[in-house]
Amino acid sequence: MGVTERKAREKRLRRLQIMDAAKQVFSSQGFNGATMEEIARRAELSPATLYLYFKNKNELYASLNLRMLEFLCERVEKVAQEDTPDPVSKVRKLAQAMYDVYRFDPLILTNVFHMQSSEALQGLSHDMVAEINAMSGRALRTIAAIFSAGMDQGLFRRHHPIALADLVWAMFSGLVLWEESKRLFDPRKDHLKPTLDLALDLLARGLCVQTPADASPGGSSA
Amino acid sequence: MGVTERKAREKRLRRLQIMDAAKQVFSSQGFNGATMEEIARRAELSPATLYLYFKNKNELYASLNLRMLEFLCERVEKVAQEDTPDPVSKVRKLAQAMYDVYRFDPLILTNVFHMQSSEALQGLSHDMVAEINAMSGRALRTIAAIFSAGMDQGLFRRHHPIALADLVWAMFSGLVLWEESKRLFDPRKDHLKPTLDLALDLLARGLCVQTPADASPGGSSA
Amino acid sequence: MGVTERKAREKRLRRLQIMDAAKQVFSSQGFNGATMEEIARRAELSPATLYLYFKNKNELYASLNLRMLEFLCERVEKVAQEDTPDPVSKVRKLAQAMYDVYRFDPLILTNVFHMQSSEALQGLSHDMVAEINAMSGRALRTIAAIFSAGMDQGLFRRHHPIALADLVWAMFSGLVLWEESKRLFDPRKDHLKPTLDLALDLLARGLCVQTPADASPGGSSA
Amino acid sequence: MGVTERKAREKRLRRLQIMDAAKQVFSSQGFNGATMEEIARRAELSPATLYLYFKNKNELYASLNLRMLEFLCERVEKVAQEDTPDPVSKVRKLAQAMYDVYRFDPLILTNVFHMQSSEALQGLSHDMVAEINAMSGRALRTIAAIFSAGMDQGLFRRHHPIALADLVWAMFSGLVLWEESKRLFDPRKDHLKPTLDLALDLLARGLCVQTPADASPGGSSA
DNA sequence: GATGAATGAGTTTTCATTCAT
DNA sequence: TATGAATGAAAACTCATTCAT
Numbered sequence: 001m002g003v004t005e006r007k008a009r010e011k012r013l014r015r016l017q018i019m020d021a022a023k024q025v026f027s028s029q030g031f032n033g034a035t036m037e038e039i040a041r042r043a044e045l046s047p048a049t050l051y052l053y054f055k056n057k058n059e060l061y062a063s064l065n066l067r068m069l070e071f072l073c074e075r076v077e078k079v080a081q082e083d084t085p086d087p088v089s090k091v092r093k094l095a096q097a098m099y100d101v102y103r104f105d106p107l108i109l110t111n112v113f114h115m116q117s118s119e120a121l122q123g124l125s126h127d128m129v130a131e132i133n134a135m136s137g138r139a140l141r142t143i144a145a146i147f148s149a150g151m152d153q154g155l156f157r158r159h160h161p162i163a164l165a166d167l168v169w170a171m172f173s174g175l176v177l178w179e180e181s182k183r184l185f186d187p188r189k190d191h192l193k194p195t196l197d198l199a200l201d202l203l204a205r206g207l208c209v210q211t212p213a214d215a216s217p218g219g220s221s222a
Numbered sequence: 223m224g225v226t227e228r229k230a231r232e233k234r235l236r237r238l239q240i241m242d243a244a245k246q247v248f249s250s251q252g253f254n255g256a257t258m259e260e261i262a263r264r265a266e267l268s269p270a271t272l273y274l275y276f277k278n279k280n281e282l283y284a285s286l287n288l289r290m291l292e293f294l295c296e297r298v299e300k301v302a303q304e305d306t307p308d309p310v311s312k313v314r315k316l317a318q319a320m321y322d323v324y325r326f327d328p329l330i331l332t333n334v335f336h337m338q339s340s341e342a343l344q345g346l347s348h349d350m351v352a353e354i355n356a357m358s359g360r361a362l363r364t365i366a367a368i369f370s371a372g373m374d375q376g377l378f379r380r381h382h383p384i385a386l387a388d389l390v391w392a393m394f395s396g397l398v399l400w401e402e403s404k405r406l407f408d409p410r411k412d413h414l415k416p417t418l419d420l421a422l423d424l425l426a427r428g429l430c431v432q433t434p435a436d437a438s439p440g441g442s443s444a
Numbered sequence: 445m446g447v448t449e450r451k452a453r454e455k456r457l458r459r460l461q462i463m464d465a466a467k468q469v470f471s472s473q474g475f476n477g478a479t480m481e482e483i484a485r486r487a488e489l490s491p492a493t494l495y496l497y498f499k500n501k502n503e504l505y506a507s508l509n510l511r512m513l514e515f516l517c518e519r520v521e522k523v524a525q526e527d528t529p530d531p532v533s534k535v536r537k538l539a540q541a542m543y544d545v546y547r548f549d550p551l552i553l554t555n556v557f558h559m560q561s562s563e564a565l566q567g568l569s570h571d572m573v574a575e576i577n578a579m580s581g582r583a584l585r586t587i588a589a590i591f592s593a594g595m596d597q598g599l600f601r602r603h604h605p606i607a608l609a610d611l612v613w614a615m616f617s618g619l620v621l622w623e624e625s626k627r628l629f630d631p632r633k634d635h636l637k638p639t640l641d642l643a644l645d646l647l648a649r650g651l652c653v654q655t656p657a658d659a660s661p662g663g664s665s666a
Numbered sequence: 667m668g669v670t671e672r673k674a675r676e677k678r679l680r681r682l683q684i685m686d687a688a689k690q691v692f693s694s695q696g697f698n699g700a701t702m703e704e705i706a707r708r709a710e711l712s713p714a715t716l717y718l719y720f721k722n723k724n725e726l727y728a729s730l731n732l733r734m735l736e737f738l739c740e741r742v743e744k745v746a747q748e749d750t751p752d753p754v755s756k757v758r759k760l761a762q763a764m765y766d767v768y769r770f771d772p773l774i775l776t777n778v779f780h781m782q783s784s785e786a787l788q789g790l791s792h793d794m795v796a797e798i799n800a801m802s803g804r805a806l807r808t809i810a811a812i813f814s815a816g817m818d819q820g821l822f823r824r825h826h827p828i829a830l831a832d833l834v835w836a837m838f839s840g841l842v843l844w845e846e847s848k849r850l851f852d853p854r855k856d857h858l859k860p861t862l863d864l865a866l867d868l869l870a871r872g873l874c875v876q877t878p879a880d881a882s883p884g885g886s887s888a
Numbered sequence: 889g890a891t892g893a894a895t896g897a898g899t900t901t902t903c904a905t906t907c908a909t
Numbered sequence: 910t911a912t913g914a915a916t917g918a919a920a921a922c923t924c925a926t927t928c929a930t
Contacts, residue, residue, distance in 0.1 A: 007913085014914095032254050035899065046916045051901070159420065166400065166413070167421050171389075174396020178388065191388070198381065199389050206424030258925060268891045270927075279925065476698050480904060490912040492906075501904065603864065610844065610857070611865050618840020622832065635832070642825065643833050650868030654877065673892085680893095701920060712895045717922070 015053050018043050019067070022060050023108055031061055055125060062128045065112045069135040072101045073142070080142045087150030091204040094143065095196040098172050102179075102192060109176055140165045147207070156207040164207075171199055237275050240265045241289065244282050249329035253283055277347060284350045287334045291357040294323045295364070302364050309372030313426040316365065317418040320394050324401075324414060332402050334395075362387045369429070378429040386429075393421055459497050462487045463511065466504050471551035475505060499569060506572045509556045513579040516545045520586045531594030535648040538587065539640040542616050546623075546636060553620055584609045591651070600651040608651075615643055681719050684709045685733070688726050693773030697727055721791060728794045731778045735801040738767045739808070746808045753816030757870040760809065761862040764838050768845075768858060775842055806831045813873070822873040830873075837865055 021042035025034040036057055040047040054060035075097040084090060102109055124132075143165035150156035179192045243264035247256045258279055262269040276282040297319040301312060324331055346354075365387035372378035401414045465486035469478040480501055484491040498504040519541040523534060546553055568576075587609035594600035623636045687708035691700045702723055706713040720726035741763040745756060768775055790798075810831035816822035845858045871877065 011914095036901085037899075047900085048902080048916050048918095049914080052914070057900070163413075163417060163420060167397070167417055167424075170396035170400035170417070171393050171421070172396065173399060174392035174394065175389070177395060177399075178392035191385075195385060195389055195392070198385060199393070202389075202425055202428030204428070206426070206428035257923085269925085270891050270893095271889085273926070274889070479902085491904085492912050492914095493910085495905070496910075607857075607861060607864060611841070611861055611868075614840035614844035614861070615837050615865070616840065617843060618836035618838065619833070621839060621843075622836035635829075639829060639833055639836070642829060643837070646833075646869055646872030648872070650870070650872035652877075677893095702922080703920075713921085714895050714897095714923080715893080718893070723921070 011053075015063075018045070018050060018053055018060070019064055023064055023105065026061060026064065027105075027108060058124050059128055062124050062132060064108055066128070066132055066135060068101070068105060068108050068112050069132065069139065071104055072098075073135055073139045075100055076139050076142050080146055087146060087153065087155055088204045088208065090146045091150070091207075092197070092200050094146070094168065095193075095200040099193050099196055102176060106176070106180070112173075136169075140169060143168050150207065155209060157209055159207070168200070168203070171203075172196070175199065233275070237285075240267065240272060240275055240282070241286055245286055245327065245330055248283060248286060249327065280346055281350055284346050284354060286330055288350070288354055288357060290323070290327060290330050290334050291354065291361065293326055294320075295357055295361045297322055298361050298364050302368055309368060309375065309377055310426045310430065312368045313372070313429075314419070314422050316368070316390065317415075317422040321415050321418055324398055328398070328402070331398055358391075362391060365390050372429065377431060379431055381429070390422070390425070393425075394418070397421065455497070459507075462489070462494060462497055462504070463508055467508055467549065467552060470505060470508060471549065502568050503572055506568050506576060508552055510572070510576055510579060512545070512549060512552050512556050513576065513583065515548055516542075517579055517583045517586070519544055520583050524586050524590055531590060531597065531599055532648045532652065534590045535594075535651075536641070536644050538590075538612060539637075539644040543637050543640055546620055550620070550624070556617075580613075584613060587612050594651065599653060601653055603651070612644070612647070615647075616640070619643065677719075681729075684711070684716060684719055684726070685730055689730055689771065689774055692727060692730065693771075724790050725794055728790050728798060730774050732794070732798055732801060734767070734771060734774050734778050735798065735805065737770055738764075739801055739805045741766055742805050742808050746812055753812060753819065753821055754870045754874065756812045757816070757873075758863070758866050760812070760834065761859075761866040765859050765862055768842060772842070772846070778839075802835075806835060809834050816873065821875060823875055825873070834866070834869070837869075838862070841865065 018039070022034070022039045024042060025039045029035075029038070034057075036047050036050055039060070040050055043050070050060065054063065076094065079090060079093045079097045082090065082093070084093075140162065144161040147156060147159070147161040147164045151158055151161070175192060175195055179195075182191060240261070244256070244261045246264055247261045251257075251260070256279075258269050258272055261282070262272055265272070272282065276285065298316065301315045301319045304312065304315070306312060306315075362384065366383035369378060369381070369383040369386045373380055373383070397414060397417055401417075404413060462483070466478070466483045468486060469483045473479075473482070478501075480491050480494055483504070484494055487494070494504065498507065520538065523537045523541045526534065526537070528534060528537075584606065588605035591600060591603070591605040591608045595602055595605070619636060619639055623639075626635060684705070688700070688705045690708060691705045695701075695704070700723075702713050702716055705726070706716055709716070716726065720729065742760065745759045745763045748756065748759070750756060750759075806828065810827040813822060813825070813827040813830045817824055817827070841858060841861055845861075848857060
């Protein structure tokens with residue numbers, strides 16, 4: 001029935017409405033600084049209503065992060081599926097994918113990385129934790145696959161591909177956090193893009209059996 | 223005056239006593255989970271006394287982080303000053319230095335990285351922020367110098383050395399946070415050491431004008 | 445009108461449906477622990493619907509209690525109307541009647557007794573309070589009548605019969621509450637039946653002008 | 667030191683001050699109706715201060731009840747230790763003891779009985795529960811001992827003395843609750859004293875092997 | 889200098905109840 | 910008649926911080 005559908009759509013919209021408000025508040029205040037009341041105010045709802053759509057503050061927070069991870073997954077998978085057969089290029093292109101993710105929502109991404117290693121995971125519903133893990137696992141495996149391909153082609157020296165994916169992931173999160181940190185003192189934007197490019201270029205080069213030719217214009221200069 | 227000196231020394235000792243207690247509590251409970259009362263209890267002092275030595279919770283926390291940064295600085299500088307003339311080795315040795323710092327106090331280190339990009343910096347006294355920045359700046363410049371040396375010797379391709387130092391730093395913090403995150407699900411320790419080795423080895427290789435020979439035993443394997 | 449009647453019957457059925465759900469929830473969660481939402485869920489209705497049939501939570505609760513009181517009345521009146529002319533036996537038989545009531549729904553009965561002396565009476569509609577009082581008054585008068593009969597026959601020493609009925613009633617409620625209390629620590633059931641027997645046997649004996657012969661098998665032993 | 671003592675005394679006084687405020691509030695609002703804020707207001711303290719002296723609302727409540735139980739114990743033990751050798755009189759005197767307890771603080775006593783069979787026991791610290799149980803156990807055993815003595819003297823028919831004590835206890839609590847209930851509608855006080863007298867007189871008589879002579883002036887009349 | 893005691897200012901969460909549909 | 914959705918109002922509890930002694 002049309003009515004049922006409309007209801008379902010409205011419900012989804014409300015969730016989004018809340019998540020958008022939450023995104024703003026969490027972004028600007030951090031997890032602990034954000035209050036449910038402030039989020040409700042932004043969403044033009046009462047605090048109690050928030051609890052109709054999210055079990056508690058933690059789950060609301062986690063939902064945001066999950067959304068980010070989904071986006072990250074997509075972008076990374078898109079890179080992996082490109083028809084470029086050259087693993088070196090693919091690795092370098094990860095920089096752009098990650099940068100896109102960062103641009104999509106820098107502050108929430110920061111939270112994602114904070115969350116991963118922190119207190120906020122406690123108190124989440126099992127499902128939520130499972131979903132988050134599944135999603136970041138998926139991203140990691142996709143990255144690992146890129147490295148595997150390179151090794152199979154004899155281009156990359158052999159390493160544990162998952163370890164390499166971990167490294168990329170950690171590098172990314174570290175750079176993002178570091179970026180935010182520098183931003184506090186020097187809001188001239190975007191040390192990130194060149195640093196990401198640099199990082200993945202060095203990584204790709206470091207992996208190669210033979211030194212590859214220079215590539216991207218941002219990749220090498222003083 | 224002797225008396226003044228003695229006083230000053232006692233004051234410093236009390237500070238250390240408090241910081242040690244705080245380290246334990248912050249480490250095991252996180253910043254928000256830690257309470258001043260618990261810290262006071264561990265230090266066998268009253269909560270009120272803490273405020274004689276630290277302006278507030280934030281500053282106490284920041285002091286700990288500062289101490290970590292000092293330690294980091296020392297270790298990095300030691301690597302830089304070693305007489306090994308080979309920059310590639312020096313870069314690889316950074317992995318060990320960083321790992322030492324991690325071992326010294328993993329959780330506080332985690333906090334350092336969290337803090338850098340976060341809420342806790344607000345509310346710190348200007349002096350504190352200045353000191354923290356000075357200290358991490360020092361570490362960064364030292365790392366940058368290692369890269370500079372390599373470039374000057376024509377071993378490394380030219381890049382902005384500070385950008386490289388930033389990259390190392392971010393990589394390190396990302397790996398540490400990521401490590402802690404994995405630790406939650408799989409407490410079999412120390413994915414960190416090999417990953418750090420790998421990271422800095424790849425970095426060094428990636429920088430080299432010509433592919434260097436394999437080096438460390440942890441550097442390459444499936 | 446047939447239609448009107450059907451409507452009325454349906455309405456009564458809905459009420460029962462709700463009351464059954466409420467009975468389960470109140471029984472297992474207590475008054476404050478029970479939520480209207482949970483009751484609605486059990487009744488397979490929406491919370492809002494409950495308010496079409498009961499003015500508020502208090503009245504719903506009171507309805508249950510009223511139903512218990514009705515049942516109690518019936519059982520007590522049945523004892524009173526039995527053709528046994530012997531008041532001593534009748535008093536002893538009250539034990540069984542009361543025990544039946546207890547078995548019918550121990551937890552709600554507990555609530556009845558709690559309610560009588562408590563907070564929950566506030567906020568009830570006047571009608572409800574009146575009905576509850578009428579019903580418990582009826583039970584009390586029935587019990588009093590049994591004692592009166594005994595006195596009239598010269599078997600029982602003279603006392604105010606209503607005072608005796610009060611005593612029986614209070615004894616009953618006290619035993620039930622006490623029973624529930626012991627149940628928390630020792631769920632081996634049914635200290636209640638023998639204690640009720642004992643209580644009413646002693647009561648009957650105490651009332652008699654002359655010591656009667658022993659009667660029930662449960663009535664006397666070490 | 668005098669200072670230490672003074673501190674300790676002050677601390678005890680604060681506890682009492684809070685308990686007195688709590689007594690009033692719990693008495694007039696019931697457990698759930700009472701709020702910590704109201705109690706604090708009465709005690710002329712801040713709500714937070716209450717938590718320095720009592721772990722939570724439950725424990726504050728339980729403390730009050732414990733105090734009542736102590737008083738009850740004392741009074742019952744005093745009756746038991748009286749030199750009257752006559753168990754019948756002793757049983758009758760329990761009525762007075764219980765009435766004294768009631769007068770000491772009717773409303774809290776009501777709460778004691780409510781608590782015994784209710785939700786409020788959950789969430790209490792283990793110690794508290796233990797103390798409460800110990801105290802009521804002590805009262806029960808004392809009462810049981812009075813009955814035992816009567817049986818040993820051949821005056822009372824043999825019954826399990828603990829069952830009799832339970833009966834007395836339950837009767838008492840039932841009468842108290844019932845009294846409060848009637849008080850709501852008819853605040854002319856004290857249906858309780860004569861009913862207690864009646865109850866224990868009947869009990870004593872019912873227990874006797876041979877019908878005893880009439881005793882107390884309140885014990886028999888229409 | 890040290891502290892025991894006190895508290896102000898929050899914050900999350902819960903639910904009975906209502907009302908437009 | 911039935912309800913999904915919304916919310917107002919509360920209430921328990923916590924803690925960094927202060928201050929009289």
